[in-house]
Amino acid sequence: MTEYMAIMEYLKKNLNQNRLNHSINVGKEAVKLSNLYGYDEKKAELAGIVHDCAKDIKLENQKHYAKNCGFIVDDLTYKIPELIHAPASVYVCKNIFGILDIEILTSIRYHTTGRENMSLIEKILFIADIIEPGRKFEKVEKIRALAYANIDEALLFALDATIIYIIERKLVLHPDTVKARNYIMDFLC
Numbered sequence: 001m002t003e004y005m006a007i008m009e010y011l012k013k014n015l016n017q018n019r020l021n022h023s024i025n026v027g028k029e030a031v032k033l034s035n036l037y038g039y040d041e042k043k044a045e046l047a048g049i050v051h052d053c054a055k056d057i058k059l060e061n062q063k064h065y066a067k068n069c070g071f072i073v074d075d076l077t078y079k080i081p082e083l084i085h086a087p088a089s090v091y092v093c094k095n096i097f098g099i100l101d102i103e104i105l106t107s108i109r110y111h112t113t114g115r116e117n118m119s120l121i122e123k124i125l126f127i128a129d130i131i132e133p134g135r136k137f138e139k140v141e142k143i144r145a146l147a148y149a150n151i152d153e154a155l156l157f158a159l160d161a162t163i164i165y166i167i168e169r170k171l172v173l174h175p176d177t178v179k180a181r182n183y184i185m186d187f188l189c
């Protein structure tokens with residue numbers, strides 16, 4: 001079941017309308033960034049369309065999927081509902097869609113937190129998720145502008161914005177986000 005139409009059918013049944021629109025938008029945004037930075041647009045589009053595919057299923061099921069996704073999932077990720085859909089979506093991609101491309105799967109696994117030394121598709125998905133046209137928040141225009149000028153600068157700014165947002169709301173900050181931020185900061189200096 002790797003065909004695009006079959007995947008879309010699944011998403012239409014398992015995502016709410018807003019999430020479905022968001023997923024399609026992330027796919028389109030990922031294509032644009034791929035063309036600009038020289039990545040396979042088909043792979044990036046697929047990653048964008050499926051990146052949140054487990055987000056609307058029950059939290060308990062997401063945790064079960066995450067346990068069997070094939071990536072290491074740390075205890076903190078299990079405790080933060082906003083993060084667990086990333087490894088859970090990897091499970092759906094592998095076991096329901098038959099997506100086995102490790103670059104696509106890795107980009108989905110880390111699309112919420114980022115991580116140290118992100119690959120190009122990981123950066124593309126992370127940024128596309130944040131800047132797709134449906135996103136409206138204070139710093140989004142700046143991230144959009146940076147994304148089309150220098151994806152690493154966009155990544156640093158987006159990670160900083162995420163970290164500030166999390167701290168201001170007294171939420172738990174995942175260490176991978178800090179590691180992603182410090183790595184890209186060091187890379188840019």
Ligand SMILES: [Fe+2]
Nearest residue numbers: 051052111112
């Ligand atoms: Fe997500």
Ligand SMILES: [Fe+2]
Nearest residue numbers: 022051052129
């Ligand atoms: Fe998303």
